[in-house]
Amino acid sequence: AGLRAVAAPLALAAVGPLLLAGYGLVALQPEPPAADRxxxxxxxxxxxxxxxxxxxxxxxxxxxxxxxxxxxxxxxxxxxxxxxxxxxxxxxxxxxxxxxxxxxxxxxxxxxxxxxxxxxxxxxxxxxxxxxxxxxxxxxxxxxxxxxxxxxxxxxxxxxxxxxxxxxxxxxxxxxxxxxxxxxxxxxxxxxxxxxxxxxxxxxxxxxxxxxxxxxxxxxxxxxxxxxxxxxxxxxxxxxxxxxxxxxxxxxxxxxxxxxxxxxxxxxxxxxxxxxxxxxxxxxxxxxxxxxxxxxxxxxxxxxxTLMVRWGDWVGRAAAGLLVGLALLPVLRRWVGGVPADTPAALPAQLLVLPRAARGVAGLLRLLSRGGALAIGAAALWGDGALQTNTLALLRMFTAVCLIPEAATWALLRVCTARPTLADGRLVLTRGARRLDIPLQDIAAVEPWRLPLPGPGASLRMKSGKTWPHGLALRDPWALARALGAPVQERPRQRAWWAQARCRAELPPSRLARPAFKFMLLPLLLAMPAFQLHQKIAYGSALGEFYSFGLGAYLTGFGLWWAAWIAGVVLCAAALRAVIELGTFTAALVRPQQAMVSRAWLERLGLAALYLGLPAWLLLRALAS
Known part of the structure; x- marks a missing residue:
């Protein structure tokens, strides 16, 4: 777009140096002679x-x-x-x-x-x-x-x-x-x-x-x-x-x-x-x-x-704040800009090829894991308080009901991972030496799953009227349909289910929703101040357990606090996920054309509740004690 396109960023880039130079010209004016020699x-x-x-x-x-x-x-x-x-x-x-x-x-x-x-x-x-x-x-x-x-x-x-x-x-x-x-x-x-x-x-x-x-x-x-x-x-x-x-x-x-x-x-x-x-x-x-x-x-x-004497060491903090603001601009633009329109899609790098039995077992294990998280959360919230005060009991229950089924699901799905390619008018699914070929001309439609178990995915409806015996688990069935050049089969009576599934597939995920951030980094940041409070209350100083029992006991204690916060964040995330899915389904029932926007806002509110609500709750608990 020529000079007009670069004028605004150049002007913005010049503002900072010009302001600093102007301040320098004023501040470095010659001072009057000192009264004393x-x-x-x-x-x-x-x-x-x-x-x-x-x-x-x-x-x-x-x-x-x-x-x-x-x-x-x-x-x-x-x-x-x-x-x-x-x-x-x-x-x-x-x-x-x-x-x-x-x-x-x-x-x-x-x-x-x-x-x-x-x-x-x-x-x-x-x-x-x-x-x-x-x-x-x-x-x-x-x-x-x-x-x-x-x-x-x-x-x-x-x-x-x-x-x-x-x-x-x-x-x-x-x-x-x-x-x-x-x-x-x-x-x-x-x-x-x-x-x-x-x-x-x-x-x-x-x-x-x-x-x-x-x-x-x-x-x-x-x-x-x-x-x-x-x-x-x-x-x-x-x-x-x-x-x-x-x-x-x-x-x-x-x-x-x-x-x-x-x-x-x-x-x-x-x-x-x-x-x-x-x-x-x-x-x-x-x-x-x-x-x-x-x-x-x-x-x-x-x-x-000077400004440093008046405001303190402000330059680094101001620069860091500016950098954070610039980093958040793409996120804000994505939030304000809404959901991108349909674009031509390529095949995903990987997907899961699930026989009916494998999908049934994996779906049951994942349902047990997610349902178990909701059950433990309800027991901790409305129970007799035993889980809130007994960290080891909470961790044992969380491991048995949530982690073990989730680990078993992950191991089962890993065996079913395949790489899809298109060659000579055929969809080729490859895992190691194994290979499955499906002629594109035999595929009549792609039918997304109503229930995302063990995750979102789709079945292939063949022109013979039958369904291909393996399901394909992947994030976006609509993108798969565009890549294959096949229509998406949606049943009118189940319009709300399809609307919810499409929202889940096509809404771009936030980086803050990544498991490493949500289930490792956030619990770590919450565990550190909570552990320090525990040390000062129980042992009299931030390093009291280390001085009393050594480094091994100190690190073990911190590991238990971190694990407890991981479990707590997972339980909260499970409850928020249930609210988000229920809210999206309700929006899809009432106003299907607004379901995508509703889900986007629900996802944002869920992340805000997790990343801001939990620290705020911890701060209130600390101040109250």
Missing amino acids: PLRMGLVQSNLTDYERLRRERGAEAVVREVLDIHFAMSFDAVERQQVDAVLWSETVYPTSFGQPKSQAGAELDAEIGATIDAAGVPFVFGTYDRDADGEYNAAAFVSPGTGLLGMYRKTRLFPFTEYLPAWLDTPTVRRWLPGAGAWRPGSGARVMPLRVSGGRDVPVLPLICLDDTDPGLAIAGARLGAQLILTMSNDSWFSAHAQGAALHQAVAAFRSIETRLPQFRVTTNGYSAVIAANGDVIAGTRMGERTLVIGDLPVRDPAP
């Missing part, structure tokens, strides 16, 4: 790495002495020659708990650091450890001259398997397998600390340690708490042989400034230390693996709140 800070990148190896080679005392001497010397240069307002050291540069010494030697080192800061006359921020009754923390110490330790920030986002083990894996056995796994405790979240510089000025700063700077939520929380500056400390020594990883880490950290419009000082042990402007630009920085001092000036002010 810029904050000048010195970043000490010592290029000292692999403390553990150095400890083994030289001893702990010699290593700590070397680390402090190098940092003292570089900090002296920053204070005396560069006239900085504050000094920033990297993560865990002081590898023991500052302010809470564990020995007399530790107390002497603490005193030496305090005396050095007093002599410098500017505040220092450096990585160290903190501890309390719960354990140790990776922390940042804020120390001011003459005042001493003002406070600690405790790292919030710890690396799993290196800095800590997840609670569900923190067992003696796993500790033996992973001897290097740490035992640090996580901090409580973002914290704004005062940086007291000369002139009695307090600058509210947000400290972030290593992995913290990959979490937009921490930066946003700090901005909301009134921070005017971000101080980032990291130890990127594990990227020593792969500088690209350290560069990526710095790029991610710069996004915290872009999102909040807070300038940032970032120091690492040997990676990329940098002075980062509020728009994410790197004003000054280092190379990988060098010992150097970075000096930078950044204006400090209360920034205008």
Whole structure:
């Protein structure tokens, strides 16, 4: 259709970038000068790495002495020659708990650091450890001259398997397998600390340690708490042989400034230390693996709140919502567009060739399975409550009455599967070495089954007046008739039955109606919160059964909950299926020409009841308890 056809999608595609570009032009307008002079800070990148190896080679005392001497010397240069307002050291540069010494030697080192800061006359921020009754923390110490330790920030986002083990894996056995796994405790979240510089000025700063700077939520929380500056400390020594990883880490950290419009000082042990402007630009920085001092000036002010600060980390959620909406468009169009008209049909890839005895046995087994599901559902709903409280009894009954007959039906029908083809004016049905040929000229009509047992299908009426001795089970007998070029035989007195069968055959099935989604994924999603509630009520925590009886008992318990929800969803689906079939038949009796539309809406309502009603019921039960 030319340009007119592509104009609308091109315009829609341009809306998002244009809106973002317009917002960027407004947000990145030059800000007025800050009321106070810029904050000048010195970043000490010592290029000292692999403390553990150095400890083994030289001893702990010699290593700590070397680390402090190098940092003292570089900090002296920053204070005396560069006239900085504050000094920033990297993560865990002081590898023991500052302010809470564990020995007399530790107390002497603490005193030496305090005396050095007093002599410098500017505040220092450096990585160290903190501890309390719960354990140790990776922390940042804020120390001011003459005042001493003002406070600690405790790292919030710890690396799993290196800095800590997840609670569900923190067992003696796993500790033996992973001897290097740490035992640090996580901090409580973002914290704004005062940086007291000369002139009695307090600058509210947000400290972030290593992995913290990959979490937009921490930066946003700090901005909301009134921070005017971000101080980032990291130890990127594990990227020593792969500088690209350290560069990526710095790029991610710069996004915290872009999102909040807070300038940032970032120091690492040997990676990329940098002075980062509020728009994410790197004003000054280092190379990988060098010992150097970075000096930078950044204006400090209360920034205008960005959309990220106002709305939170909304971009990913908005994009995900847009993608979900685009994915649902075809479904909505199918719902609104109604049922497609008849189109030429090809033979199905497979169908079932059922002798009368096989159809009778399979139909009886399936009737027992589906009827048994309705009976169990009725007993659970209107009985004495025993099935609702006894999960094992429900599962045994469900297995005996529903699963075993259904499995037997599946095995029987699998033996009867054949591949249909048309060749030389004949319908050829092939299974392995077996082959059945039917001349098309001998077929007078295709007669759909009134009762879909063991499933929908049709019989072939021959021109001799007899019915071909095997039935053909397939979803759409009308499509088979079109492919064979034969008419469909419908008896006028049974018009409602035929209308219902045609609706069942020609209405395109929803993807949500697939057994994998309906009977496996949906029960799994329902079982997970229900199992967690059970764990907290029965054992006091989400992993209580695991801690008490081990992983085998925990997984067995979850398997039982999942199986129980599978049974529950099957029972609900059986009841809904009965309502849908009865409603379609009633519509076919009253208004046959509207039967297809009625069935389409009944199918949609049935899926909504299953996928929305069951979670809503579970939520109401949880809130009521």
